[in-house]
Amino acid sequence: MTALDERTTTTERGRTITAALLVTLALLSAVAPFATDLYLPAFPTMVADLNTSATAVQLTLTAFLLGLAVGQLAFGPVSDRYGRVRPLLVGATICVIASAATVLAPTIEFLVGARFLQGVAGAAGMVIGRAIIADLATGRAAARALSLMMIVGGVAPVIAPLAGGFLVGPIGWRGALTVILGLSTLMLVAVLVIVRETHTEHRRAELRASRATLGSPLRDLTSRAFVGHAGAFCCAFATMMAYISASPFIYQTMMGLSAGEYGAMFGVNALALTATSAVSARLTARHDVRRLAGIGLAIGFASTAALLGIATSGVPAGWLALPLLVTVGSMGLVFGNTTALALGAAPRAAGTASAALGATQFGLAAAVSPLVSIAGEHTAVPAAVVMTCTITLAVIGFACAGRRGRVGAGLTPRG
Template sequence: MSTAVDSRRDTVPGLSAGLLITLALLSAVAPFATDLYLPAFPAMVTDLHTSPTAVQLTLTAFLLGLASGQLVFGPLSDRFGRVRPLVIGAAVCVLASLAAVLAPSVEVLVAARFAQGLTGAAGMVIGRAIISDLATGRDAARAFSLMMIVAGVAPIVAPLAGGFLVEPLGWRGALAVILGLVVLMLVAVLAVVRETHTSERRARLRDQTAAAGSPLRELAGRSYLGNLIAFGFAFAVMMAYISASPFVYQTMMGLSSAEYGMMFGVNAFGLLLMSALSARWTARAEPRALARAGLVVIVVSSVVVWALAISPAPAGWLALPLFTAVAAMGLIFGNTTALALSAAPRAAGTASAALGATQFLLAALVSPLVSIGGEHTAQPLAVVMVVASVLACAGFALARPASE
């Protein structure tokens, strides 16, 4: 650990505060686009003359777009540099967001949301690659955790804002707020982000490839794959909670949309707090140890959710294990991301793309599963959480160094 990091506990060498905030904004667009309009689902069913399943598809389409878009923009950023694909993606995302606001039918909205996710993915995947260009090891783990602190404002503000804005502005107004954030993202990219994967750096990596073989071989290593699995299935636990949360809090617990937003915000604050602690603890603890602790917590929390779901206990008791499961993600996301990308330094964009694609593909798969049993049971949510958390731990065990 460098002296600079020790003496400035909230900074990382090579990453200015402005750049870190901008990269966090790129990552925050996805949770805003996911969470802000969740309280509007019932109104969308009525206004668009459609079914709850069709409205749910607007979320699934967005997640599928995020997954596939990262597979496109990650490799492009390895080949052409970070800035050009990032600017193109952000610009097209503005147009897709406008189409979502003006969508005349649920079918058009689903298509617009897919395009929004596809192009919005550029910011997420390239943002991670930029950090990987500038930092490694504990510095990278701290950078990703610090970025999550800033980006963590999104899941706190989004449901709170959605809960209060949906009634006066409607669901189109909520989507218009997302459009404004995407425009802000584009402006921030143009103003702050500079090329970190220069032509000289790309040429140097090509020379290394000639000597050491394809950098894609690093993606098949146990360290990268294991941490990718841990990260992806941990996020699946998070996405299962997000998808089921309107029904758990509003239908089962009887909360209003504003109260739902407040509960959602409390859980997101737990994630924010643990991300901040993770960033500080990297000065004393290895990223792997922190991630391991977080994984243990989500497994235990998921089992408790399952036990409560099959018992006659009041639905309100689910609030505590859901809080601990979400908060524990603050120990997992930043550290497993740093561990995965550090295992594939010569293909950071592609490694980041595979990480993000796995994350959102799994999220898209689990989102519909949590509502299989209807709006009045948490059992499908519990099963998904238990299975995904166990698989996350299995992946993490696969990445275990030989010295452990």
């Protein structure tokens, strides 16, 4: 039984992150992967229905991802200044409106614009959700909550395309986008019913007063602890994205698996990520968060090194499956814990810190994804090189962060 089955998750500051709030924050983080992947199987149909090209349809995905990056940079700092709930409600409301516009889009140009707006607004849930956890908890409690959220993050990218494959046939691409509209509406309702302000006016006034003695809250974002742990998280995520980008040609072209078998292998790896995230959430109650993150990075480094060795050795491609499984699974010990360590190092600017994490995360992911296939679809060497380099950078960032980071910044308990 995981902590999601318990009534509450107790933080180290005496406050609680209720199970309902945690599920709501997980939903906020899941809307983006569902909005990204659910309608992918409908791309060929969309080309014909909208009388456009495959490139133009692909732009609907690019526009959404671009909006996601822009939105995080916008909503994070705004939530530090005005509180969490108001920007979150604005973002959720706009996301519902934009989602409805995608369903009714008469042209591809209209759809691209609506998808961009949907990405900008949908980013509010991702960036503010992390900030809310940082408001309520630090250290082990924050790592536990973020690891539990990672369970949803690991499952959503797998469920979405599979569900889309089943849904597109009977309900079409507009029906798939209607499902996303439904999720966006559910997100708005959950925010209205469950989420309460965690970055109160009193807290914001206290932060403004602290400038005289502690300087700008943004200074926390230049600390060794934040930069190092944020770098570790973002580079580890880039390792994961390199795997995701390379997985179709590694499993299908090189190993000769069918589309269904590829989906099964992808699902097994996602299950490994989910399981280790759940294990990490339980271990944080008894073990040091930084040590758990270090173990995950060490396992990831060893497995990517093995992947590189296999890719360059000329042995059968099937041997690549094991180090890929171990690499993906190890990220369950890394993502939630390094995120908690990074946000814990910048408590006075949790929204801006969360935005910096998200923007860098997706920026690096976009940069590494095209590199994995630069030598063609019949070799895993570029993917192995990219994954080894990114996990090495993650280890270096983690080491540079130092053993201990400034967590509380001398402020009173949060509320």
